[in-house]
Amino acid sequence: MSVFHPGIQDRVYAVTGASSGYGLAMAKAIVAAGGKVGLIARGKERLKNVVAELGEQQCFAVAADVTNSAEAEEALKAIKTHYCRLDGVVNNAGMARPGFAENYSDAEIQQQLNLNIAAAMYCTRAAIPLLQGGDNPRIVNISSASAEHHDEMQGLSLYAASKAALERLSRDTRRELQEYGIGLTILRPGAAMTEFAAGWDMARLEQAVTAWNKRQGGFMDTGMEPGHVADALVYCLGVPPGVSVDVLEVRPNRLAEKFKF
Template sequence: MSAFRTDITERVYAITGASSGYGLAMAEAIVAAGARVGIIARGEDKLTAVAETLGQANCVAVAADVTNSADAARAIQAIHSHFGRLDGLVNNAGMARPGFANNYSDEEIDQQLSLNIAAAMYCTRAAIPLLQGGDNPRIVNISSASAEHIDEMQGLSLYAATKAGLERLSRDTRRECQEWDIGVTILRPGAAMTEFAAGWDMARLKEAVDAWNKRLGGWMDTGMEPGHVADALVYCLGVPAGVSIDLLEIRPNRLSEKFQF
């Protein structure tokens, strides 16, 4: 009987939003597994520091705004050109801003739709021709437990909706890519301690947490780290050709009192 897991050594994967949080942990895990990685984000200084840590032989940094279709295509092509191949794309870049239907600004709506859905489409469109004909090519779209579970934090309805939309897009992309033997996976993580909430308006965050406490009580799930999500990604990338993890959800599983303001 053949083993279910395959080796990803020497393969090349592009990761968006890779300068911090889950994306950074994923880049580290991919390199630790023997593969190489192209990391994409807007902040050039942070990207360069990550690439230096991972090593020039293993990692190339490409600063790009993936909400711009031309910039997204340039970044994906640059990674392929640098390593001479592309074996997978991880659409990890995303953002959330706390708010409610009656007070989201136009900018907050546009930013989340652009980064959480449009950017993934731009990168996927650019990657598919480069993945065709490859050895076990993969696309992994990073969703969120907020897309499915009502016990996740309140006040993130727009973010949750964009991730639910990304999941629906992933399912159709999976069927579209079958003729090229490109596997498409939804990886749906719950919450872990990252820089995800950096820059949030504290008053809006307090309003969201108060609503969360009122509706679902003073307890939350904790215990997960970015590295756990990164290991789940490597698992998804390493299944054999002809097999695809359709949806993998990983969530924290310890009860803890919610943080208070």
């Protein structure tokens, strides 16, 4: 659990996908560290519950679909207007659907590419003028260990590819943003127990896990919680001006037998 961090005290950070999973853990960690959070997600009721939990002084919620560029821009503007400042944006919103090349529908392909790549670009583009002039502005793009490691679960190739593309985009954007004094970080988490798999097709999940077990064996890494990744985020946001964490990977490190159907 994050504790007070002078590097982000009273600073304001927008977090997309903030109503559950890693995004919710990140919002809690920022507040615990002394910062304030602009929560962005699609579900109004879930956002309302997060505000009630964390407090209206510490967080402000905007319901928006960040795959819509206009909504993404308006959400970030609303957060800056509310707090009269914006110090960073965490592009956390993302999705995965298990499947293989032969059975992905057009809609499934577009949904993953739009949320995992385009939405991050929309928010980054909108954030640049809002962050300029700050004394330590930050953008953090949340990737995935599957972008780098080939022993992650099978059947998530499209998700992994989209996150790898996000990382490549981030590397060039990082250099572009140096002109404005904006730091950009890739934060690459491994697997933790979240609602990441909510709504997955169980038949496809079984197919993916079966292929994973066949190719990579019967054991996997486990033991990580969303809060561990959130603590890493606080560190990335709080480094001093002129310093930027380039890539930070946080992965589970306890061996466990894989689940079976």
